[in-house]
Amino acid sequence: MTQETHRPSPDPPTRYKLTLAYDGSAFHGWQKQHPPGQEPLRTVQGELEAVLVRLLNTPTYMLGLLGASRTDSGVHALGQVAQFDAHCPIPIERLARAINARLPNDMEVRSAEVAPPGFDCIGHVTNKQYRYRVYNAEHKPLWRRNAVFHCFGHTLDVGRMNDAARRLVGTHNVEGFAAAGHGRADTVRTIYGCEVLTDPAYPHEVHVTIRGSGFLYHMVRIIAGTLIEVGRGRFEPTQIDRILESADRTLAGPTLPPQGLCLEWIAYGA
Amino acid sequence: MTQETHRPSPDPPTRYKLTLAYDGSAFHGWQKQHPPGQEPLRTVQGELEAVLVRLLNTPTYMLGLLGASRTDSGVHALGQVAQFDAHCPIPIERLARAINARLPNDMEVRSAEVAPPGFDCIGHVTNKQYRYRVYNAEHKPLWRRNAVFHCFGHTLDVGRMNDAARRLVGTHNVEGFAAAGHGRADTVRTIYGCEVLTDPAYPHEVHVTIRGSGFLYHMVRIIAGTLIEVGRGRFEPTQIDRILESADRTLAGPTLPPQGLCLEWIAYGA
Numbered sequence: 209m210t211q212e213t214h215r216p217s218p219d220p221p222t223r224y225k226l227t228l229a230y231d232g233s234a235f236h237g238w239q240k241q242h243p244p245g246q247e248p249l250r251t252v253q254g255e256l257e258a259v260l261v262r263l264l265n266t267p268t269y270m271l272g273l274l275g276a277s278r279t280d281s282g283v284h285a286l287g288q289v290a291q292f293d294a295h296c297p298i299p300i301e302r303l304a305r306a307i308n309a310r311l312p313n314d315m316e317v318r319s320a321e322v323a324p325p326g327f328d329c330i331g332h333v334t335n336k337q338y339r340y341r342v343y344n345a346e347h348k349p350l351w352r353r354n355a356v357f358h359c360f361g362h363t364l365d366v367g368r369m370n371d372a373a374r375r376l377v378g379t380h381n382v383e384g385f386a387a388a389g390h391g392r393a394d395t396v397r398t399i400y401g402c403e404v405l406t407d408p409a410y411p412h413e414v415h416v417t418i419r420g421s422g423f424l425y426h427m428v429r430i431i432a433g434t435l436i437e438v439g440r441g442r443f444e445p446t447q448i449d450r451i452l453e454s455a456d457r458t459l460a461g462p463t464l465p466p467q468g469l470c471l472e473w474i475a476y477g478a
Numbered sequence: 479m480t481q482e483t484h485r486p487s488p489d490p491p492t493r494y495k496l497t498l499a500y501d502g503s504a505f506h507g508w509q510k511q512h513p514p515g516q517e518p519l520r521t522v523q524g525e526l527e528a529v530l531v532r533l534l535n536t537p538t539y540m541l542g543l544l545g546a547s548r549t550d551s552g553v554h555a556l557g558q559v560a561q562f563d564a565h566c567p568i569p570i571e572r573l574a575r576a577i578n579a580r581l582p583n584d585m586e587v588r589s590a591e592v593a594p595p596g597f598d599c600i601g602h603v604t605n606k607q608y609r610y611r612v613y614n615a616e617h618k619p620l621w622r623r624n625a626v627f628h629c630f631g632h633t634l635d636v637g638r639m640n641d642a643a644r645r646l647v648g649t650h651n652v653e654g655f656a657a658a659g660h661g662r663a664d665t666v667r668t669i670y671g672c673e674v675l676t677d678p679a680y681p682h683e684v685h686v687t688i689r690g691s692g693f694l695y696h697m698v699r700i701i702a703g704t705l706i707e708v709g710r711g712r713f714e715p716t717q718i719d720r721i722l723e724s725a726d727r728t729l730a731g732p733t734l735p736p737q738g739l740c741l742e743w744i745a746y747g748a
Contacts, residue, residue, distance in 0.1 A: 229620055313623050350499055351625070353583050409679050 221270065221293040224303070225323040228252070228288040230315035233354040233467065237281040238288070252279070252315060256290065259310040264294045276329040276474050277336065282466035284355065287318070287473035291329040327476075335400060335475040337419040340432035341468045345412035356413060357432075357468035364414050364439035369404040372438040372445035373416070375452075376402045376431065384451040385431050385460055386424035395455070397422050404435060414439070417472075426463050433461035491540065491563040494573070495593040498522070498558040500585035503624040503737065507551040508558070522549070522585060526560065529580040534564045546599040546744050547606065552736035554625065557588070557743035561599040597746075605670060605745040607689045610702035611738045615682035626683060627702075627738035634684050634709030639674040642708040642715035643686070645722075646672045646701065654721035654730055655701050656694035665725070667692050674705060684709070687742075696733050703731035 236249035240257070248254055257273045260266065276289040298306050303320040311317070323329075343349040343356035344364050376399045383395040398421040405415045416432045434451070437443040443461070451459045506519040510527070518524055527543045530536065546559040568576050573590040581587070593599075613619040613626035614634050646669045653665040668691040675685045686702045704721070707713040713731070721729045 231620055231623075308618065313618060314620065316618050316620050318617075347588075348578065348583060348586050350501055350584065350586050353501075355621070 219295065221266075221295050223291055223293050223323040223327055224296065225321050225327060225329065226256075226290045226292075226304075226307075227318045227320075228256070228290055228315065229286045229318050230284065230288070231354070232279060232282050232284040234314055235281065237283065238275045238277065238279045252285075252288070253290075255312060255315060256307075259307055260292060260294070263298075263306060263310060264296055266294045270294070274329055276333055277471050279471055280466050280469075282354075282469075284467075284470040286470060288471055289329050289474045289476075291323055291327060329474075332476045333422065333474055334477060335419055335421065336423075337417060337472040338423070338428045339470045339472050340416040340418075340428060340464065341410075341470070342414045342416070342432070342436060342464075343412055344414050349412070352410075352413070354467050355470075357464045359414075359436060359440075362440035364436065365441070366404050366406060366414060366439065368441075368445055369414070369416075369435045369439040372435055372443075372448045373402040373404050373418075375445065375448040376418070380452045381455050382424060382427060382452070383455040384457055385427045385434070386457065387426035387430070387463065388457065390425040392424055395424060397424070402431070404439075429464045429466070429469060430457075430460050430462075432468070433464045435461070436464070437461040489565065491536075491565050493561055493563050493593040493597055494566065495591050495597060495599065496526075496560045496562075496574075496577075497588045497590075498526070498560055498585065499556045499588050500554065500558070501624070502549060502552050502554040504584055505551065507553065508545045508547065508549045522555075522558070523560075525582060525585060526577075529577055530562060530564070533568075533576060533580060534566055536564045540564070544599055546603055547741050549741055550736050550739075552624075552739075554737075554740040556740060558741055559599050559744045561593055561597060599744075602746045603692065603744055604747060605689055605691065606693075607687060607742040608693070608698045609740045609742050610686040610688075610698060610734065611680075611740070612684045612686070612702070612706060612734075613682055614684050619682070622680075622683070624737050625740075627734045629684075629706060629710075632710035634706065635711070636674050636676060636684060636709065638711075638715055639684070639686075639705045639709040642705055642713075642718045643672040643674050643688075645715065645718040646688070650722045651725050652694060652697060652722070653725040654727055655697045655704070656727065657696035657700070657733065658727065660695040662694055665694060667694070672701070674709075699734045699736070699739060700727075700730050700732075702738070703734045705731070706734070707731040 230252050236251050238252045240251050240253045242248040260271055261268055271292045273292045279285055300322060304317040307317045341356040343358045346360050349356050349358050379398040381395050382397045400419040402418040416435055418428055438445055500522050506521050508522045510521050510524045511519040523545060530541055531538055541562045543562045549555055574587040577587045611626040613628045616630050619626050619628050649668040651665050652667045670689040672688040686705055688698060708715055
């Protein structure tokens with residue numbers, strides 16, 4: 209086994225930063241999960257770790273593989289960031305390709321680089337963007353069914369939704385948009401931007417993009433669910449202000465399903 | 479069971495024509511299959527028939543559900559055509575919606591109509607179009623992996639491919655482009671058009687579209703495989719003429735995998 213053939217090196221290992229894309233449909237989220245008495249669940253972290261352990265001949269405990277964002281089951285990523293520590297015999301310019309050749313077809317390393325000194329992929333995040341895709345047509349989203357939420361019966365008013373989206377921008381207590389049991393003491397976050405977009409390349413789709421310093425559990429899915437209630441006329445755009453002022457989850461819309469959500473990018477530094 | 483509650487009507491049943499779209503990824507093709515001693519395989523015909531039998535309270539043998547094209551396992555359709563016979567209590571303008579509400583998410587009725595008198599969805603086909611999608615980039619087609627063939631290592635020359643594609647147009651013996659065991663005595667078909675296209679909406683993709691009076695077994699996948707050999711420089715465009723003249727399968731390119739293929743439309747009448 210790899211653990212037995214591993215020889216500790218006298219030099220400290222190098223920290224690497226990976227940018228990852230994955231189709232979340234067939235994963236139980238990012239985080240490794242091994243329910244007692246069962247097979248481990250298929251996760252992004254688990255698949256990536258298995259490849260790195262073999263490719264770099266480094267045991268799991270030394271790799272210390274971490275992801276910046278613990279995406280839920282079914283949630284996609286274009287720009288997840290991960291870090292690990294290893295003595296890597298592969299030149300950095302070939303590392304992404306070497307990992308990709310061993311990964312399953314529903315995930316891909318977009319870039320591999322040596323991390324800046326002291327890099328912490330979770331603690332040093334300054335900004336991240338998510339996109340939530342709503343398919344707003346009567347007929348089923350046959351080809352996009354794992355990438356969108358199907359909202360039918362109402363034509364969404366994108367102008368009203370943007371009026372609401374703008375009210376999210378700023379530094380607020382965002383607890384009214386978090387699932388119960390989010391487990392965070394500090395519920396103040398800064399939203400840098402939020403837009404509701406249509407794109408002719410994706411007919412019938414309405415996309416919510418949101419950038420912020422951080423997000424509480426299910427927060428983007430609840431914000432998207434609230435904006436849909438605005439778009440179909442059940443809420444006024446000013447409902448956003450009421451939710452931010454009251455921090456009352458019951459005033460917000462439903463938590464939309466995971467498959468519409470995609471983590472687009474994560475930024476570090478000023 | 480439905481067979482027991484069915485009461486034969488004195489009037490002859492009406493023939494209906496359906497236009498169907500499906501994502502072929504999770505189907506064992508169009509045609510119903512029930513291997514001895516096993517569960518029936520999941521097929522498009524099987525799923526549709528199960529819905530029609532219950533919705534219309536008509537037994538399988540009376541429905542006589544037929545599809546115009548027996549698409550293979552993994553092959554997609556935007557415009558498959560099917561027919562069935564029934565005494566349908568549902569107004570025709572509501573029939574597509576009623577069927578769709580009961581179908582799984584990877585297939586959809588696009589239209590339902592009363593068929594013209596004497597309609598035969600197989601025998602009366604005059605023209606049909608297929609599209610074969612090639613993903614021509616080094617990185618993996620993460621989001622399109624079930625809809626394209628991944629061709630890497632060569633940048634395809636679309637101009638050369640179109641030169642070859644034009645040579646297919648006309649009435650020929652097309653047996654050189656058919657899989658062994660195609661089982662057809664008549665191997666003359668008319669190709670009305672064949673194009674190699676790029677579309678900015680699908681970056682990195684090269685699409686082969688082909689229209690004809692009919693196609694032999696695996697014919698579109700072999701034609702696409704031959705055009706790729708032209709596009710990467712292994713064949714000259716004139717190889718098409720040689721294959722048509724000789725009817726020799728060994729002169730053509732490989733059969734590409736099913737997931738890149740989509741049946742786009744089927745036309746009836748002049």
